[in-house]
Amino acid sequence: MEDLTPQDRIRNFAIIAHIDHGKSTLADRILELTGAVSEREMREQLLDSMELERERGITIKAQAVRVRWKGYQLNLIDTPGHVDFTYEVSRSLQACEGALLVVDAAQGIQAQTLANAYLALEGNLEIVPVVNKIDLPQADPDRAAAELAELLGETPDRVLRISAKTGQGVEDVLDAIVERIPPPSGDPDAPARALVFDSSYDQYRGVVAFVRVADGSFETREPLRAMATGTELVAEELGVMSPAREPVDRLGAGEVGYVVTGLKDVSRLRVGDTLTSRRRPASEPLPGYRDVKPMVFAGIFPTDSDEYPALRDALERLKLNDASLTYEPETSQALGFGFRCGFLGLLHMEIVRERLEREFDLDLLITAPTVAYRATKRDGTVVEVHNPIELPREVERVEEPYVKASIIVPKDYVGAVMELANERRGSFDHLEYLSEGRVLLSYELPLAEIVVDFYDQLKSRTRGYASFDYELAGFKPGDLTRVDVLVAGEQVDALSLIVHRDAAYERGRQLVERLREEIPRQLFDVPVQAAIGSRVIARETVKAKRKDVLAKCYGGDITRKRKLLERQKRGKKRMKQVGGVEVPQEAFLAVLNLDAERKR
Amino acid sequence: MSGSGAVRHLYVHLPFCAHRCGYCDFVTVVGRRDEHASYVDALLAELALERELLAEQVETVFLGGGTPTFTEPRALVRLLEALPEAEEVTVEANPETVTPELARRLVGLGVTRVSLGVQSFQRRLLSVLQRRAAPADVRRAVDALRAAGIANLSLDLLYGVPGQSEADLDADLEEAIALAPEHLSCYELEAKPGTRFAHAHGAELARQAERMEGYFERVVETLVAAGYRWYETANFCRAPALAEGRDLRARHNLGYWLGHDYLGLGVGAVSTIAGTRRRNLPSLVGYVRALAAGEPPPRALEPLDDRTRRRELLLLGLRLDEPVRLVDVGDALDRDALDRMESLGLVELLASGRGEALRLTRRGRFLGGAVTAELLAALEEPVGVRVAS
Numbered sequence: 005m006e007d008l009t010p011q012d013r014i015r016n017f018a019i020i021a022h023i024d025h026g027k028s029t030l031a032d033r034i035l036e037l038t039g040a041v042s043e044r045e046m047r048e049q050l051l052d053s054m055e056l057e058r059e060r061g062i063t064i065k066a067q068a069v070r071v072r073w074k075g076y077q078l079n080l081i082d083t084p085g086h087v088d089f090t091y092e093v094s095r096s097l098q099a100c101e102g103a104l105l106v107v108d109a110a111q112g113i114q115a116q117t118l119a120n121a122y123l124a125l126e127g128n129l130e131i132v133p134v135v136n137k138i139d140l141p142q143a144d145p146d147r148a149a150a151e152l153a154e155l156l157g158e159t160p161d162r163v164l165r166i167s168a169k170t171g172q173g174v175e176d177v178l179d180a181i182v183e184r185i186p187p188p189s190g191d192p193d194a195p196a197r198a199l200v201f202d203s204s205y206d207q208y209r210g211v212v213a214f215v216r217v218a219d220g221s222f223e224t225r226e227p228l229r230a231m232a233t234g235t236e237l238v239a240e241e242l243g244v245m246s247p248a249r250e251p252v253d254r255l256g257a258g259e260v261g262y263v264v265t266g267l268k269d270v271s272r273l274r275v276g277d278t279l280t281s282r283r284r285p286a287s288e289p290l291p292g293y294r295d296v297k298p299m300v301f302a303g304i305f306p307t308d309s310d311e312y313p314a315l316r317d318a319l320e321r322l323k324l325n326d327a328s329l330t331y332e333p334e335t336s337q338a339l340g341f342g343f344r345c346g347f348l349g350l351l352h353m354e355i356v357r358e359r360l361e362r363e364f365d366l367d368l369l370i371t372a373p374t375v376a377y378r379a380t381k382r383d384g385t386v387v388e389v390h391n392p393i394e395l396p397r398e399v400e401r402v403e404e405p406y407v408k409a410s411i412i413v414p415k416d417y418v419g420a421v422m423e424l425a426n427e428r429r430g431s432f433d434h435l436e437y438l439s440e441g442r443v444l445l446s447y448e449l450p451l452a453e454i455v456v457d458f459y460d461q462l463k464s465r466t467r468g469y470a471s472f473d474y475e476l477a478g479f480k481p482g483d484l485t486r487v488d489v490l491v492a493g494e495q496v497d498a499l500s501l502i503v504h505r506d507a508a509y510e511r512g513r514q515l516v517e518r519l520r521e522e523i524p525r526q527l528f529d530v531p532v533q534a535a536i537g538s539r540v541i542a543r544e545t546v547k548a549k550r551k552d553v554l555a556k557c558y559g560g561d562i563t564r565k566r567k568l569l570e571r572q573k574r575g576k577k578r579m580k581q582v583g584g585v586e587v588p589q590e591a592f593l594a595v596l597n598l599d600a601e602r603k604r
Numbered sequence: 605m606s607g608s609g610a611v612r613h614l615y616v617h618l619p620f621c622a623h624r625c626g627y628c629d630f631v632t633v634v635g636r637r638d639e640h641a642s643y644v645d646a647l648l649a650e651l652a653l654e655r656e657l658l659a660e661q662v663e664t665v666f667l668g669g670g671t672p673t674f675t676e677p678r679a680l681v682r683l684l685e686a687l688p689e690a691e692e693v694t695v696e697a698n699p700e701t702v703t704p705e706l707a708r709r710l711v712g713l714g715v716t717r718v719s720l721g722v723q724s725f726q727r728r729l730l731s732v733l734q735r736r737a738a739p740a741d742v743r744r745a746v747d748a749l750r751a752a753g754i755a756n757l758s759l760d761l762l763y764g765v766p767g768q769s770e771a772d773l774d775a776d777l778e779e780a781i782a783l784a785p786e787h788l789s790c791y792e793l794e795a796k797p798g799t800r801f802a803h804a805h806g807a808e809l810a811r812q813a814e815r816m817e818g819y820f821e822r823v824v825e826t827l828v829a830a831g832y833r834w835y836e837t838a839n840f841c842r843a844p845a846l847a848e849g850r851d852l853r854a855r856h857n858l859g860y861w862l863g864h865d866y867l868g869l870g871v872g873a874v875s876t877i878a879g880t881r882r883r884n885l886p887s888l889v890g891y892v893r894a895l896a897a898g899e900p901p902p903r904a905l906e907p908l909d910d911r912t913r914r915r916e917l918l919l920l921g922l923r924l925d926e927p928v929r930l931v932d933v934g935d936a937l938d939r940d941a942l943d944r945m946e947s948l949g950l951v952e953l954l955a956s957g958r959g960e961a962l963r964l965t966r967r968g969r970f971l972g973g974a975v976t977a978e979l980l981a982a983l984e985e986p987v988g989v990r991v992a993s
Contacts, residue, residue, distance in 0.1 A: 557861075
């Protein structure tokens with residue numbers, strides 16, 4: 005059996021950076037320099053393995069790659085780069101002792117850089133600041149380095165200046181990893197414990213978990229237990245990614261690698277769990293990863309009800325790779341059988357939707373996103389509301405989640421940002437100059453106000469210059485009310501929403517107007533109403549058709565007319581019945597898109 | 605003169621026109637006057653081949669087009685002479701083609717009824733429709749037909765023409781009524797997607813759609829007030845009380861609507877005989893060539909099983925003002941839909957001499973297409989079972 009690498013020869017690190025600041029390019033260059041892949045094998049941005057990630061230019065799943073540098077084993081743990089994945093970043097960081105904080109020399113610190121840097125600092129990681137893209141004509145490495153040094157309380161000369169694209173300075177980065185980042189400090193003789201920080205599902209081999217061994221060591225064929233779920237399994241194969249999958253006999257303390265579990269049931273090994281050996285089990289799991297709770301919820305329904313089982317299977321599969329996705333069955337009279345899904349944020353929801361549609365080839369209807377509300381009933385009991393229709397009529401108090409938002413903009417756009425934040429019920433916290441001309445604005449905002457199109461609006465009002473990040477800041481009571489929509493007197497469950505009382509009339513009016521346009525005229529008048537409780541706040545009528553005839557019908561036309569009428573009859577089967585009204589799904593879709601399209 | 609079969613309705617298609625109107629979607633052929641004679645030869649050859657299907661006494665003959673009266677006169681005369689006699693012989697005509705001489709000749713050849721393609725009395729609208737007749741041609745044609753002794757005259761009107769105001773519609777109806785026709789057919793203009801007409805006027809029609817929604821109702825109200833019976837969705841005849849008791853409904857067309865068999869001759873013509881519907885293909889050349897060789901023309905066949913016949917009886921019967929007997933349509937009717945339509949006041953059930961019957965209410969008739977689509981039993985599932993949602 006080959007010897008394990010001693011811990012003092014191991015460095016585990018992550019790269020954290022704002023989108024497009026060059027994280028993936030730097031990772032590629034490191035793989036090349038360390039000989040992990042030859043240039044010929046080099047696929048561009050190797051770590052972003054999912055098609056979707058490549059297209060969106062963002063990284064969704066963390067993965068780990070082992071390289072060798074001057075006798076050291078370096079484990080590069082990739083981190084997701086978007087606001088919705090703060091928790092995943094934190095998990096990845098917990099498997100590391102240090103992180104490269106990469107900033108674009110032209111753009112400087114962005115909101116996300118800040119957020120992730122704070123996460124890394126909270127985790128006591130050693131941070132190696134790096135200014136990238138110094139080869140660009142518009143680069144201002146001095147300014148970027150000064151901002152980084154200020155942020156980290158370092159001296160500017162400790163900030164590395166590189167071009168991942170040309171390779172300039174990347175060797176220094178590798179040396180700095182060895183020199184500045186501390187080695188792991190687990191107990192090699194203690195009962196084995198490993199943290200599951202990511203996993204994927206392989207069609208042939210089942211669940212493959214990515215782990216960081218904290219203490220002890222694991223061997224192939226070793227019987228294991230997942231401490232949180234109690235699932236028992238066998239390490240069918242241990243290995244490392246370098247970057248191809250490479251089996252090893254053992255994974256020792258401080259090492260990062262994968263475990264092929266053979267588990268077929270995706271719910272049995274949860275990301276965040278601690279693996280231990282059944283031969284000599286540890287008594288305590290590793291300090292838990294933070295329990296992340298989805299804050300944004302939406303109903304997902306198959307367009308074709310026959311696809312319900314396929315949707316369920318697809319969600320089950322996604323859930324394996326995505327600890328933060330939740331789902332539970334939901335039945336809507338308007339949309340049929342589906343699932344109420346919980347997401348970290350809007351982008352997370354978009355990614356899940358796209359993966360469902362692209363990888364699983366499903367046609368979906370998605371309801372307007374809502375956030376988690378806390379309602380206190382008259383009797384004092386508190387319910388968490390993930391779907392507006394669940395909001396009890398009689399409530400003492402409703403609380404909604406707030407976020408602390410950081411927005412960085414050139415100073416000329418401060419007014420535009422303040423205006424937007426005010427429109428969205430934001431309360432100003434503070435303002436500071438990061439450098440001459442660049443300002444950090446802090447606001448507290450209801451999450452509900454940003455899940456819709458806040459980011460789009462922010463981008464468009466600042467000509468794309470704003471960067472934005474947020475973290476959850478707890479629940480606060482609000483003057484919130486539920487608006488219901490009724491078609492022919494019957495409530496359309498999928499269209500209920502919870503809004504601030506000041507916005508209720510306007511939103512109700514928009515909804516019924518849009519529905520009136522979308523509901524085809526029937527053989528009778530159809531009232532469309534928005535109501536708070538039993539009080540109607542907006543009303544429109546879809547007027548009955550006055551005529552619907554086939555003008556001519558003679559000997560030569562009969563077959564055609566018959567087929568026409570039969571088609572008309574069949575067409576009705578695709579419609580949903582609400583209050584005896586046939587409403588095409590497109591109508592719901594259009595109304596649900598109202599939110600996405602809402603522009604001010 | 606006729607055969608030993610059972611078919612009592614004969615349709616003859618004369619496809620020729622002086623030009624093609626933009627909105628037309630019939631099988632028509634422009635010009636080609638030198639081909640009229642050979643086409644009539646082919647018609648007569650087809651008649652000879654099919655003669656045995658006709659009953660001894662044919663009830664109705666209908667010459668439709670195209671513009672039958674545009675057909676070269678000698679060829680038209682030859683055709684009329686060869687057709688079986690019938691109680692009702694209708695010829696379609698365009699006003700500008702009707703001369704006193706033609707009118708006398710038609711009557712002399714046994715024509716009892718003329719259907720005049722007026723469409724509108726407004727010069728502006730006629731030009732939109734690319735019709736050639738001038739408003740004065742209509743009056744001249746009516747005078748000529750009356751003078752020749754035509755005692756059953758029908759006028760075709762179109763409404764919903766791009767640019768047509770309510771006042772235009774009223775004027776058209778008023779002028780038509782003033783000519784005291786026995787019968788009127790009023791159609792809403794359809795701009796078939798993909799036609800030149802739809803291309804030119806589709807956007808305007810879409811803009812006007814809401815305003816024109818009431819035109820159909822206005823047509824019916826005006827004609828009923830003037831003493832006409834709204835006996836079919838788009839057809840009106842002078843009420844019996846005002847017609848010395850004569851039933852002035854178009855007997856030939858009534859044959860279609862009551863599900864009778866009919867024989868159609870000519871290019872593109874359709875026949876329905878003993879459970880088979882067949883359609884001559886629309887190629888003039890192919891039609892003439894086959895019959896010149898003594899062969900039947902190229903045709904498409906569609907078998908009609910009893911269930912389909914019942915479905916057709918329902919959809920056709922609901923166009924009429926007389927009730928449809930439930931026993932005749934049986935499983936073609938969606939009983940749940942019947943209840944719903946009845947509760948909406950769109951259909952009424954009547955106890956008739958031989959069991960129950962249904963017909964559309966006045967409002968139901970304006971919505972006849974949608975109501976019929978509801979009432980037709982769905983084909984994919986057993987009758988009476990609804991798929992739970």
